[in-house]
Amino acid sequence: MPANEKLKEKISHLPHKPGIYKFFDEKGIIYVGKAVDIRKRVSSYFNRSAQHNKKTLKLVSQIKDIEFTIVDTEADAFLLENNLIKQYQPKYNILLKDGKTYPYISILNERFPRVISTRNKVNDGSRYFGPYPSVTTMNVLLDLIRTLYPLRTCTFNLSPENVTAGKFKVCLEYHIGNCKGPCEALVDETEYNQNISQIKNILSGNLSVAKNYFKEQMAAAAANYQFEVAHQFKQKLDLLDDFQAKSTVVSNTLTNIDVFTITSNDDCAFINYLKVMNGSIILTQSLEIQKKLDEEDADILASIIVRLRQEFESTSREVITNIDVSLPLDNITITHPQIGDKKKLLNLSLKNALYLRKEREGRQEKNKGLSEQRELRVLETLKKDLRLTELPRQIECFDNSNFQGDVPVASMVCFKNGKPSKKDYRHFNIKTVVGPNDFESMYEIVTRRYKRLLNENQPLPQLIIIDGGKGQLGMAVKALKDLDIYGKVAVVGIAKRLEEIFYPGDSLPLYIDKKSESLKLIQRLRNEAHRFAITFHRSKRDAGTLKTALTDIKGIGPATAEALLLKHKSVKKLKELSFEEIAGEIGQAKATVLYEHLHANNPAG
Known part of the structure; x- marks a missing residue:
């Protein structure tokens, strides 16, 4: 089948x-x-x-x-x-970056816990926050925490037995004020864990617990005339206020909300994700998604919402979006706010998505402009090197191909503005020439090509390149003269051995610098024409061999051979078919004849 x-x-x-x-x-x-x-x-x-x-x-x-x-x-x-x-x-x-590469902040499950960054989340009882799409964002949080709270950084096992036995001594971190010295029992465990509790609140986006604590400690120190201590708590409170001022964009009443917005063009979708806790954005991520199957924005966004929420371990029950999205998940409400603080938040997210789109499209336009400038420069150089009167915006190159005179074919490739224009490529079966005569073949294909352009009132190229020496060039010139367009189109030949450029009527070739961009463009045209001709010739030759091989089988006629040829291209591919598959195409009787013939010398196949 x-x-x-x-x-x-x-x-x-x-x-x-x-x-x-x-x-x-x-x-x-x-x-x-x-x-x-x-x-x-x-x-x-x-x-x-x-x-x-x-x-x-x-x-x-x-x-x-x-x-x-x-x-x-x-x-x-x-x-x-x-x-x-x-x-x-x-x-x-559509694919996303694997979230395993994102970093976390971890509060380790140990006595006098350390607070570290890690990319490996393991089930060891530690508390993980994140993941963070930006290492910079994570490091800002870590710096804030280490400034606010003196925490240990050593890896000692600070069990009560080890500390009581005096196994450890305080290090430089203690002496410069970055650690309270739990290794020598210089800090109370309850006080240390109280700091850890406040750190957990800060990393969860709730700064109010830590702020209230610092206010209370500042007031108590001031009441006891400990103004230096009060000032230290005031500095920590200012740090939190400054951090919150940079993060807060909406009302403090908004908490645990995911915001997703999308904008797109024909090729890409641009998405922004904001996670909001206690009126602060604690996570932001912008993505460019390459479209694979011309997906609708709603389908893309629905998929991305699920994946990003998994990547960043979101538990938000409310999702705000700028378009209608069908998300068949339990306990999630999708809204499209029109006014108020949520609308401001939605606008902020959309502004980020639009900025990413503008930046990417601007970069593409810039790259396109640079590419066009380079192409123009190469064409200007080619015009100068070949002493042309016009800029060669359209160049056509011809090549012949035959194997010991068998199945002569030819090709023409077309470059526009220095780049292949494959819709303008042409194959030619040689019709009027018998035997391996490259000169007459070149005359035929040049005549056929430009006679057709003239009949259809199509524009002529500014440059014609003939892959071959003086003989092929001479026949191309003869064809152009017979069509009365010689002199209206520049024509040159390129000889393969020394990359010599020949002009009509000039016995001495032109040698272009081997490193020249214009020579490289000519070589690209010549190589592309040769590839295109060889590919066509090989397919014709294989097709002829297959058709002959099939029609030599008694009981397989030309029509059946032609049908199999069009579909399967080679005997090898026919051999790979089962009997049932062949019978489904040509019937039981012919399939029996063909299958037995193909497998006569290879019964196991």
Whole structure:
């Protein structure tokens, strides 16, 4: 059974249930999708081809197998899809950076806990905060904490037994005031743990506990006329106020909210994520997502919301977005605020997404401008080197190809503004020349090419390049003269051995500097024309060999050979087919003859 028939058969047995589906090519998974109805969704890829864009059509053309998994609800499908995309990273799914590379702040599970940064989250009883998308953001928080609280940094095992036995001595950190000396029992464990409790609140976005504590301590010290101590607490309070002033953007009444906004163009989506706790933004992330299948903004954002919330371990029950999103997850409310502090927060997030889009598009425009400047410079150099009267914005290059005179063909490639214009490439079957005659073949293809352009009133190129020496160039000139366009178009030949450039009527060649950009452009054209001709010639030769090999089999006629030739291209590919697959194309009787012939010398195959 042919591959496409196998897929249709498999699709017809897919369930009308919610779940996920996986598309495979020869190498593995290429796409993972979710569906409320698996059969309807998968069928739509194959039944609505006229509505699909090029990317989706390319995906469908590569599908060799389909697998599915049924789940209980749409929400389960949503989460399973996300996990499989992270695991397999299929090339047709939009992808995110793996969250394992993001750093955390960890309060270690030990006596007199240390506060450290780490990228490895392990289940050891320690408390982890984050992950943080920016190392700079994380380090600002760590610096704030270490300024506010004197914490130990040593790795000693400060068990009561070890401390009582006097195994450790205070280090430089104690003497400069960065540590209170728990290694020598110089700080009370209850006081130390009280500091740790305040640090946990700060890392959770709740600064009020620490601020109230510092206010109380400042007031108590001032009441006891300990003004220097009071000033120290005042400095810590100012640090917290300064940190909060830089973070607070909305009312303090807003807490535990996720904000997602999206804007997009034809190729990319730009997303911003803000996490808000106690009126402060504690996390921000902007992303550029390459579209793979022309996805809708709502589909992209729904997928990103789930993944970012997993990456950054969000437990927020409220999600604010700038577009309607269907998110089939329990205990989550999606809102689109129109006024008030939440609207201000939404606008701030969208402003970040729009800024990222403007910056990326501006960079692309700049790169495009630089590329166009370089192309113009190369064309100006080529004009100067070849002494042309016009800037060669359109260049066409011709090449012949034959194998011992067999199946003579030719090619023409076209470059516009220094870049290949593949829609203007042309292949030529040599029609009027018998035998291996490159000169006459060149005359034929140049004549055919420009006679057609003249008949269709199409613009002529500014430069024609002939891959060959004086003989091929002379025949191209003759063709141009016979068409009465010689002198209207510049024409040169390039000889392969020494990269010599020949002009019509000039016996001495021109040598362009080997490092010149203009010579490199000519070489690119010549090599591309040669590649294009060789590829065409090889396919024609293989096709002829296959057709002859098939028509030599008694019982296989020209029509059957032609049909198999168009589809399978080679005897090797035919041999790989099962008897059932061949019979499905040409019938049982012919399949028996062909299969036995192909496997006569290789029964096991």
